[in-house]
Amino acid sequence: MADFLNTRVGAALKDAVLAAVVTLLLTSIMVGIKTKTEQGGLGIEGNWSLVAWMVLAVLVGRFAMSLLVWRGRNPVANAMQSILPKQETVGKIGKFVGPALLVFALTLPFYGNRYVIDMGILVLTYIMLGWGLNIVVGLAGLLDLGYVAFYAVGAYSYALFAQYFDLSFWVCLPLAGILASFWGMILGFPVLRLRGDYLAIVTLAFGEIIRVVLLNWYEFTGGPDGISRIPRPSFFGLEFERKGGFADFFGIPYDSMHRVIFLFYLILALALLTNFVTMRMRKLPIGRAWEALREDEIACRSLGINTTNTKLTAFALGAMFGGFAGAFFATRQGFISPESFTFMESAIILAIVVLGGLGSQLGVVVASIVMIGGFEVFRDLQDLRMLVFGLLMVVIMIWKPRGIISSRAPSVFLKEKKAVSGDFVAEGEG
Amino acid sequence: MSSWKENPILTVEHLTMRFGGLVAVDDLSFEVGRSDITALIGPNGAGKTTVFNCVTGFYKPTEGRITMNRSNGQSYLLERIPDFQIAHHAKVARTFQNIRLFGGMTVLENLMIAQHNKLMKDSLFSIGGIFGISSFRKSEKASVKKATEWLERIDLIDRADDPAADLPYGDQRRLEIARAMCTNPELLCLDEPAAGLNPRETQDLNGLLRSIRELDKTAVLLIEHDMSMVMEISDHVVVLDYGVKISDGDAAFVQNDPHVIAAYLGVDDDEVDEAEAEAKVANAEGVKS
Known part of the structure; x- marks a missing residue:
């Protein structure tokens, strides 16, 4: 035997x-x-x-x-290795994927139907959130499990300002960003000295505190009833109404799709702004300091870098983009309640950042499409969809333990821009 | 004789550092000369790195005063200011015993981060940088130039765009020194710069340290176990044992100091033999009983 x-x-x-x-x-x-x-x-x-x-x-x-x-040994990993593309080819393809995706996003409303555009809005919202969190987790290396708190602050800022002061979306958008970044700093102060697991627990608790306050402060936030009838955004003052709105002004027949398309371009613009600022910041001294902080905090201090300010700016900037996304979420849904800001959301956003590859902007896009889009594609499978989804994540982690795009592009180069292999890059201790 | 006492760049007075009940440094006073290479030596556990950590602000001393006298006439009491300000304002830079480079960043980036404070100011704290104002671009170019000069000096120019963690050990040591020098320090503290280097690399390091003293007008304070190196390049040697200073003077003086020979370089062979013999007798008696 x-x-x-x-x-x-x-x-x-x-x-x-x-x-x-x-x-x-x-x-x-x-x-x-x-x-x-x-x-x-x-x-x-x-x-x-x-x-x-x-x-x-x-x-x-x-x-x-x-x-x-x-x-041979480890058959699954070996089989995956031969089926899936190699790192070098991914790098080569990567150069074209970014622009191709951008063109695809810009032209999507011309041939997509309502369902596809709605999906696009959802995916773009998560891309924006992923990019925002990428500043904190990917660049500065500070593990934040409560990112959804800033999303909630942004959404509730807009909803409450609109409800109590009748302010328009365009006034509230910057306010939501400022308030969220303010809360980012409030979170930042107590966690300055924490690292690793401790940091994760405190940020997780912070996310829950915000949600529980929103849930229980009934007189102000409406508690579990949420806030409904949040005003829709206008196109430079033109409402998307049947009479006297956007369609009338441009002399085109009214179509309910106008608003959806407008929302799509709005979130696309917001996401691209996030990307632009992050890419720009990476090449500035502050961005380099974030990455240095992820690599070695003690060395940073020995070089005269104020790590307190550096961490706080990372928290504040990441939170600000979360706040923008929240305000957009509120105006798109027209109704918000604390239900939308559970820990599950934080986990999904973090999963997007980790699966995409810490610090990689393109990785976040790919991971968002795979995760959020994939979730929709497998909707017909009902309960099995979680199974398929889990399988997909396992496959990615076997193939690429450090995320889909693990290499790091240097912020400055002398002769030749060489990507730094993910094996050298630290993941941050916090 | 004792030129370091006349116009010291760093004065350490009655420095004491206790960790709970353990006294790591006990009432230590010494001076570092403005144009000297000063070595801090002592057996393992003598408290050398603790002194370094106190000087560079990573520890707050229990007692004592550490004064940095910058060449522009300003003085800083280092025990009172936070670590990053010591590097930024008091102009004291340091390296680490176990190299602490930013491994996932390129060699050039490592040197750019060292110029963070200047670049930060020129980018108007990032706001001007986002819009790409010309003064920031100029400043960035100047920083790259400075980094390039240092890369040429430490002979790493060909590896500027490689990740720092990919460099061999000796190169990493030199890069860490160059990175510290890119902060424009007036006092450079090196924690065992020659550890793990081969004799030829140590010779190169000596040349580099001399050029730092002469070209950059930077005082050097170093901890080292490689005695031939210490005796070759140091103008001034301070010897610690169990947190107490046992000798202080130029290399020749320290080499001949009986305290140092006894405590640091070891006691005579005869005495060791005697001690061993006694131990054997004691052991044998222990077995019998």
Whole structure:
């Protein structure tokens, strides 16, 4: 028996049986048992034939694969390596992907339908949030698990200013950014001395505090009821109304799509502004100081860099873009409640930054499209979508443990701009 | 004789540093001459790095006063100001025993970060920089030029665009010195600059340190275990043992000081033999009983 297990066929069989058992354990809970409404309560419905098919498929498939395709140690990673593109090719493709995506985004409203444009708005919002968080996590190396707090501050700033003072979106947008960056600094002060896990816990708590305050301060924020009828943005004073608005002014027939397209371009402009400022900042002394802070804080101080100010500017700037995105979110939805600003949102934004590659602007875009877009594409799979989604993340992490784009572009060069391999770049201690 | 006492750049008076019950440095006083290479030596655990950390602000001393007298006449009490201001205003730069470069950044970027404060001011604290004002661009160019000059001096110009972590050990040591020098210091503190270098690299380092003293008019304070190097380049040597200064003078004086020979370079071989013999007897007795 032991001899048989040591042969190739035996080992493959053993491996296949193990995989089948794991599949059985997983699928029997997730696929095999379903709840359904019965008279007098919930009932359970079995779906065991599907489970049997899945287990069989894994058993046969795994056996065949390990016998015919996978050889050597760590077969999955090796197989992935050969299927997926190499780092150098990714770098070469990367040069064209950015401009191509920009052209795609600019022209999307001309051929996309309502659903596609709405999706575009959603993805762009997350791209903007990812870029904002990238300043804090990717460049300065400060792990922030409560980024959604600034998104909430931005959204509630606009909603409350509009409700109490009747201010327009364009006045509130900068105000939302300023208030969010102010809160960024308020978070920044207590966490200046914290690093690593401690920093993560405090930022996580901060995000929850903001949400709980919004939830419980009923007289001011409306608590769980949220704030509704938030004014929609106007096109330089022209409302998107049936009469006397944007359409009338330009003499074109009214179409409800105008507002959606306008919102799309608005978030695109905001996201590009975020990108522009971040790219610019990276080449300025402050941006270099952020990255130096991520690499080695003590060395920074020995060179006369005021690490307090450097950290606070990173927090404030990252929070400001979160605030802009929040104000946009409020005006797009027309209704906000604390439900939209749970920890899950922070986790998704952080996942986008980490999967994309810390500090990489293009990586955030790709990860947002994959994560937010992918989530939508697999909507038909219902419950299985989480499974597919998890699988996708595992695949990315096996293929690229440091994110899709892990190399770092230097901020200044003498003769030749060489990308710094991700292996050298520190992830930051905080 | 004792030229460092006349116009010292750094005066350390009654410096004491306690960590809980442990006294790492005990009532230490010494001077660093303005145009000297001063070495701080002593056996392992003598408190040399603690003195460095006090001078550069990474520790706040329990007692004592550290005065930096800049060449423009200004004086700074280093025990009272935060570490980053010591580098920025008091013009004291340092390197670390375990090299602390920004490994994921290029060699050139490392030298640019050292010029952070000047660039920050010229970019109008980033606001002018975002709009690309010309004075900032000029300043950036000047900083690159300065970095280039230093890269030529330490012979790393060909590797300017490589990540710092990719350099061999000796190059990393030199880069760290160049980075510290890019902050325009008046006093450069080096924590074991020759550790891990081969003899030829140590010779190059000696040349570099001499040029820093002569060309850049920067005083050098260094901790070192390589005695041949210390004796070759130092104008002034301070010897520590268990946090106490046991000798202070020029290289020749220190070499012949009986305290140093006893405490640092070790006692005579005869005495060691005697001690070992005693230990053997004690052991043997222990076995018997």
